[in-house]
Amino acid sequence: MKLVIGNKRYSSWSLRGWLAAKQSRLAFDEIVIPMDTPAFTAAKADASLMPSGKVPVLWDGDTAVWESLAIIEWLADRTGRDRFWPKDDAARGLARAIAAEMHAGFVDLRRHCPMNTGRTYPSFALTPEVERDIGRIDALWREALHGFGGEGGPFLFGAFGAADIMYAPVVTRFRTYDVPLSETAEVYVNAVLAHPFMQEWYAGAEAEDWRLDRIEF
Structure with a gap:
């Protein structure tokens, strides 16, 4: 297989596809x-x-798969569907719902807080629209963590999986823009950033020597 991605410093969707590929083993x-x-x-x-x-874009032989959720599902099919989604029906239903909500929503957060793994902006001014997105994400994380997290790991549904992959770029944004979060969400952010896959991604981003002026502000 081969995975085509953009800059690791900036490309949030690339991070999702890359994490999915890593998670597949x-x-x-x-x-x-x-x-x-x-x-x-x-x-x-x-x-x-x-x-x-x-x-x-994930190429598996002559088959091209794009869109992060589609890549996750393709790789889940290739690996027996035991590495991405929770086994429990209720947990899996919530995981799919919040992953899809991430894929389709939170436009204001994306627009006003672009991903940049190489910068931090202390006390960044957040618009009311961005704050609403943040509040919704924090609530989703707490629902997952309180209902299904803990067993098997510190992630949304215990073990690292598809839902964590979909929210990983949000985690980087919350750190970059110094976003205040609930205690539960802050612990989760730290767990995601400490994951070996995320550490590897950050190291790759740090090694890049190109910059986008429209994001470096």
Whole structure:
């Protein structure tokens, strides 16, 4: 397999696809194409590399899978469906719901707080719309952690899985923009950032030597 992604410092959707590939434990080659460059523009027009014109894209042989949730489901199918979603029916239902809500929502948080793993902005001014997104996410995390977390690990449903993958870029945003959270959510943020996969991603981001002025402010 090969996974096409953008800059590790900035590309939140790439992080989701990459974490899914790592979680699968299947071997894959990583192709990083820096955004806002001629190479990225060319790749967007190359259906043999980026059929949707966006990252991430997982190639499994001749099959291309894009969109983070689709990549998670493809890899879950490839690995016996035991590494991504909770086994308990109620837990799995909530995990799917909050993962889908992340995929489709929280537009204001995304717009006003772009992912940047290399910066922190203490006391960043949050708009009321962003604060509403944050409040909703904090509540979802607490619902999952209080209802299903703890057993098997410190993540939303115990062991690290699909829901954590979908919210990992949000975790980075909360740290970057110094977002105040409930005690439960703050403990969860620290657990995600300490995960070996996240540590590896951050190290890769730190090694990159290109910057996007529109995000570095």
